[in-house]
Structures are given as structure tokens and as C-alpha cells.
Amino acid sequence: MTKSEIQEKLKMLSTQSSYPCLSITFKVNPEDPRYEYALKRHLETAKQQLRDQLGPEHSEQGAQGKVILERLESMTEELVNFGAGCRGYGIFISTGVQTDICLPFEVDNNITIGDSFQVRDLVYNMGMLEEYLVLLVSDNKTLALRGTDSQLSTIKIEGMPASIEEMGTYTDDDKIRFTHMSGAHRGSGPAHQNGFGHQGGSGVMDNPDNLINYMLRIDQALGKYLQDENLRFVLMATEKKAAHFLKTSKHAGRLIGTVNGNYDHLPSLEIGKMAAQVVQEKLAEEREAVLDRLQNAVGQNLYVAGLQSVWQAAFEGRVRTLVVEKGYQAKAVVKQDGYVVDPDANTQGQAEPVAEDAVDDLIEMVLSKGGSVVFAEDGKLENHQQVAAITRY
Numbered sequence: 001m002t003k004s005e006i007q008e009k010l011k012m013l014s015t016q017s018s019y020p021c022l023s024i025t026f027k028v029n030p031e032d033p034r035y036e037y038a039l040k041r042h043l044e045t046a047k048q049q050l051r052d053q054l055g056p057e058h059s060e061q062g063a064q065g066k067v068i069l070e071r072l073e074s075m076t077e078e079l080v081n082f083g084a085g086c087r088g089y090g091i092f093i094s095t096g097v098q099t100d101i102c103l104p105f106e107v108d109n110n111i112t113i114g115d116s117f118q119v120r121d122l123v124y125n126m127g128m129l130e131e132y133l134v135l136l137v138s139d140n141k142t143l144a145l146r147g148t149d150s151q152l153s154t155i156k157i158e159g160m161p162a163s164i165e166e167m168g169t170y171t172d173d174d175k176i177r178f179t180h181m182s183g184a185h186r187g188s189g190p191a192h193q194n195g196f197g198h199q200g201g202s203g204v205m206d207n208p209d210n211l212i213n214y215m216l217r218i219d220q221a222l223g224k225y226l227q228d229e230n231l232r233f234v235l236m237a238t239e240k241k242a243a244h245f246l247k248t249s250k251h252a253g254r255l256i257g258t259v260n261g262n263y264d265h266l267p268s269l270e271i272g273k274m275a276a277q278v279v280q281e282k283l284a285e286e287r288e289a290v291l292d293r294l295q296n297a298v299g300q301n302l303y304v305a306g307l308q309s310v311w312q313a314a315f316e317g318r319v320r321t322l323v324v325e326k327g328y329q330a331k332a333v334v335k336q337d338g339y340v341v342d343p344d345a346n347t348q349g350q351a352e353p354v355a356e357d358a359v360d361d362l363i364e365m366v367l368s369k370g371g372s373v374v375f376a377e378d379g380k381l382e383n384h385q386q387v388a389a390i391t392r393y
Contacts, residue, residue: 014117014363021113023090024072024091024092025088043076071093075100085153087103116361124375128375129148130232132279133231134233134271136237137235137242138238144156145271145272152269153268158225159221211244226254234258257281259278287374294388294390302391304391306385307362310362317370317392321372322363322387323374325375325380328387330357330359331356333354
């Protein structure tokens with residue numbers, strides 16, 4: 001599954017609110033000889049918790065539990081074969097929902113039965129990842145890889161030349177396009193050096209006409225793919241080839257960063273490690289930029305802070321971007337048909353609903369109304385009461 005597909009599923013799950021909602025997550029580790037046994041034990045534990053918590057089948061909750069148990073049985077008959085890149089797995093079942101998600105990151109083994117699906121940790125982890133493309137351009141080949149973190153797989157992009165030998169002659173039309181594009185944005189991603197690579201290269205690519213034509217064809221194919229898949233990319237090439245590519249590219253705005261060197265013979269795992277470092281640095285910069293945007297929103301009157309104020313803004317659908325410290329949790333009483341949340345109220349013996357983690361419910365509310373969520377390191381929002389929002393109006 002792509003990142004956008006996973007995010008859409010998480011957004012759908014965040015809109016569900018009915019008891020019982022069963023959430024099961026577990027780490028995928030098929031190389032461990034005890035893994036299959038441990039997974040079966042984990043799923044059996046989930047089934048037993050359903051029986052214990054929902055009671056006998058003749059009761060209303062017990063009847064609902066039976067439906068969920070049957071769905072869980074059907075979904076877990078063949079769960080030991082997972083696709084490449086699946087490092088964690090989630091199963092989510094209620095009387096109205098039955099779905100699973102293959103995750104590109106590790107998760108804790110966990111079972112939750114409540115009135116909503118537990119997706120906060122998954123939303124957080126997805127926010128720390130970006131699905132991206134690596135474009136490797138060298139003397140001998142052009143290679144495209146796609147994935148998240150350091151887990152990359154080679155892909156074929158339609159129309160992209162595999163090497164300069166595949167190119168035809170350099171035409172006047174190409175030359176005109178190159179002249180027109182010579183002032184194009186060159187990109188500003190960070191450049192990295194690493195002992196795996198080396199500078200240089202000679203031969204047919206040193207012919208300027210051949211090189212320009214080659215780069216133009218790569219960029220044309222790359223741009224269509226990036227736009228169709230809504231991805232950004234990391235460029236791996238020598239300084240000379242990277243400069244040529246970025247000079248002519250129409251898509252430098254989607255550049256995350258550049259790794260300089262010639263990596264023809266580097267395994268995809270090592271390529272992934274190098275590219276992942278560039279991506280994580282970029283994402284860290286962008287998270288810091290969100291804090292700057294939050295501060296700017298204060299002066300524009302597009303800002304609320306504190307759990308109670310942010311909750312009301314989210315209830316009204318005004319939250320564009322929620323920013324919350326990743327470890328922040330708060331038990332609270334929910335009042336006035338969900339419009340008001342009171343973390344200071346005594347939660348014992350309340351006739352009104354009690355949110356065991358109102359922050360988790362807040363995240364789900366924002367996602368369900370089309371907002372986005374950004375997690376900050378604990379302590380970063382000390383001046384914003386640990387949770388704040390940029391509002392739409």
C-alpha cells in the first residue's frame with residue numbers, strides 16, 4: 001500500500017465511533033522461527049478478550065462480539081504471508097467496519113476494544129515517514145527506486161531511458177527546450193558526501209549534446225510519474241550530472257535533496273540508508289517550519305491553543321492543522337453533546353461521557369473533518385499548552 005492509501009484508511013477509521021471497535025496491531029517478523037506461534041497466540045488473546053468483555057452471545061453486546069469474532073476468524077486464516085516492506089500490521093473490526101493495513105514501520109503488539117479505533121500511534125508514525133522516489137543517474141544507467149524510510153524497491157517508469165545508449169540523436173527541438181529551461185529553478189536540497197561513492201565519470205555522457213538530451217528525457221518521464229503518484233524525490237548523481245539535471249528540470253520543486261557520487265554498484269539497501277538520511281533531515285526541517293507557521297498564525301488570528309479551545313475549534317470544523325506533543329494525553333469529561341471537553345472535571349461517577357484520552361479523540365476528530373495532524377517533540381509546545389491549531393478562519 002502507498003502512504004496516501006494508508007492515510008486514507010486511517011482517516012476512514014478515525015471517523016468511526018461505535019462500541020465495540022476492535023483494534024489489533026502486531027509486529028511482522030517472519031524470519032523469527034517463533035513468529036507464527038507468537039502471532040497465533042496474540043490473535044487468540046484478542047478473541048478471548050472479546051468474549052470476556054462483551055459477555056454471552058444472547059446479550060446485545062455478546063451478539064455484536066460474535067459478529068466481530070467471525071470476521072476476525074475469516075481475516076486471520078492466512079495471515080502468515082506478508083508482502084515485501086510490511087513491517088507491521090493492523091486489523092480493525094466493528095459491526096460496520098472490517099479492514100486491515102500493512103504498515104511500513106514496526107508497531108507494538110497491542111489489542112484494544114473501545115468505542116473508537118486506536119490509530120493515534122499509526123498516524124504519528126505515518127507522519128514521521130514519507131514515501132518517496134530515488135532517482136539514480138550515473139555513467140552507465142538510470143535507476144528509479146520507491147519506498148519509505150530505507151526500504152526501497154526498484155521500479156520501472158514509463159518512458160525513462162535506462163541508459164544514455166538508449167537515446168536517439170540530439171535534436172534542434174531539444175536544444176530549443178534546453179535554452180528555454182536554462183533559467184529553471186535549480187533546487188535547494190542538501191548535498192551529502194559518503195564513502196560509498198566517488199566523483200567523476202567520462203565517456204559518451206561528457207558530450208554536452210548527448211547529456212542534455214538524456215537529462216531532458218529523464219525529467220519528462222520523472223515529472224509525469226511524480227505528478228501521478230504525488231511523490232517527491234531524492235537525486236543521486238555526481239555533482240556534474242546533478243547540476244545538469246537540475247538546470248534543465250521542470251520538477252526541481254519536488255526535490256527533497258541530493259546525494260552526490262556515483263553509486264552504480266551500491267545495493268538498494270545501502271542506497272536506501274543514504275536516501276533515508278536526506279529525507280529525515282528534510283522532514284525535521286518541515287516540522288520546525290510548522291512551528292514557525294503556528295507562531296505566525298497567532299498574529300493572523302488563525303490560532304487556538306489548549307485542549308478545551310482546540311477541541312471546540314475541531315468540533316466546529318475550523319482546524320486546518322493540529323500540532324500536538326507526541327506524548328500528550330489527557331483524561332476528560334465530554335459535555336454539551338460533545339462540544340465541550342473538561343480535563344479538570346472529576347471523572348469519577350460522571351453521568352456524562354468520559355474520554356480516556358481526549359487528545360486521541362481530538363486527533364481523530366480533526367482527521368475526520370479533513371484537517372492534518374503534526375506531532376512535535378515533547379516540550380516543543382510548552383508555550384502553547386501542549387496542543388495548538390492553525391485554523392481555517
